[in-house]
Amino acid sequence: MTTSGTTELGYTVNQILEEAYDALGVAADGETLSGNLFARGKKSLNMLLRQWQGSGMHLWTMTEGYLFPTKGGESFSLATARVANAYSRTATSAAASDTDTTVTLTSVTGITSGLNIGILMDDNTMHWTTVNGAPSGNVVTLADALTGDVNSGAVVFTYDGTFRACQRIRQVRRIDSSTYEIPMQMYARADYMALPNKAEQSVPVLAYVSRQLSASTIYLWPTVNREDIVIPFTYERVIEAVTASTETLDVPEYWFPALYLNLAVLLATKMGTNPQRYQVVLSQAQEALAQAMTFDTEVADWRLTCR
Numbered sequence: 657m658t659t660s661g662t663t664e665l666g667y668t669v670n671q672i673l674e675e676a677y678d679a680l681g682v683a684a685d686g687e688t689l690s691g692n693l694f695a696r697g698k699k700s701l702n703m704l705l706r707q708w709q710g711s712g713m714h715l716w717t718m719t720e721g722y723l724f725p726t727k728g729g730e731s732f733s734l735a736t737a738r739v740a741n742a743y744s745r746t747a748t749s750a751a752a753s754d755t756d757t758t759v760t761l762t763s764v765t766g767i768t769s770g771l772n773i774g775i776l777m778d779d780n781t782m783h784w785t786t787v788n789g790a791p792s793g794n795v796v797t798l799a800d801a802l803t804g805d806v807n808s809g810a811v812v813f814t815y816d817g818t819f820r821a822c823q824r825i826r827q828v829r830r831i832d833s834s835t836y837e838i839p840m841q842m843y844a845r846a847d848y849m850a851l852p853n854k855a856e857q858s859v860p861v862l863a864y865v866s867r868q869l870s871a872s873t874i875y876l877w878p879t880v881n882r883e884d885i886v887i888p889f890t891y892e893r894v895i896e897a898v899t900a901s902t903e904t905l906d907v908p909e910y911w912f913p914a915l916y917l918n919l920a921v922l923l924a925t926k927m928g929t930n931p932q933r934y935q936v937v938l939s940q941a942q943e944a945l946a947q948a949m950t951f952d953t954e955v956a957d958w959r960l961t962c963r
Contacts, residue, residue, distance in 0.1 A: 666904050668904055720741065721734075722743050722888050724743075728881075741818050742818070761791075761812060769787050772784065772814065827842070830885060855879060856877070863876055921938055
């Protein structure tokens with residue numbers, strides 16, 4: 657017995673739309689979708705994906721983000737703050753002075769021209785700029801000169817600026833001068849607003865996340881007193897919209913039946929589907945969605961925590 661060896665389906669947007677229209681009996685067998693049917697189906701498909709985005713935790717969208725807070729900063733919008741999906745940490749191996757345009761590092765692994773780079777200065781603030789050209793040995797050239805003195809052994813961060821859009825933040829943590837991640841308590845809005853001194857500077861122990869239309873904002877308390885602190889956070893990224901017929905979907909394959917059947921339900925009223933056929937498709941769509949949601953859960957041991 658010989659199997660295919662293939663484990664990925666990789667259906668395109670057009671193929672999912674064809675399945676949805678087939679379920680409604682709209683298109684004849686083998687018929688190519690018209691531009692009008694594709695445009696209407698794509699719009700409904702994107703609406704469905706956005707509806708599902710708010711229906712619960714989807715494991716494939718869980719992503720790690722990293723915030724680089726500024727000293728004394730109380731709030732950080734993910735639209736404008738320094739955030740990334742990955743970063744690297746190294747250190748200086750020699751002191752540097754104000755106005756220097758180079759720094760010598762203990763390691764330059766992964767450092768390339770154009771990367772964002774932050775060097776901790778003696779006043780505990782970061783000098784942020786970009787890498788100007790490939791490193792020469794362990795010497796990195798900066799696009800903008802240092803604005804303060806830097807000690808040997810000072811923390812250096814680099815990241816490429818990639819950050820996938822955030823839907824909802826699930827957990828916030830802290831990495832201070834060591835490399836240990838420490839969970840932070842997440843406050844509700846009323847609890848955060850009740851704090852008496854929001855400008856207090858120390859090591860942050862709690863966070864409040866405000867979800868806005870444009871982007872979420874992370875509030876830290878106390879505010880950071882030094883900028884070598886990194887705030888990792890686990891979040892649900894936004895499911896990517898579909899724009900072209902040949903694209904694959906940002907959805908796991910075990911969601912495909914639920915996807916095309918629930919899309920067919922959305923399209924049914926537009927297509928004038930007869931009530932009997934609609935009820936059959938609706939029943940299949942509900943069952944497929946329930947199965948997908950059941951599988952879309954984490955496998956973990958139960959833990960009870962007493963406070």
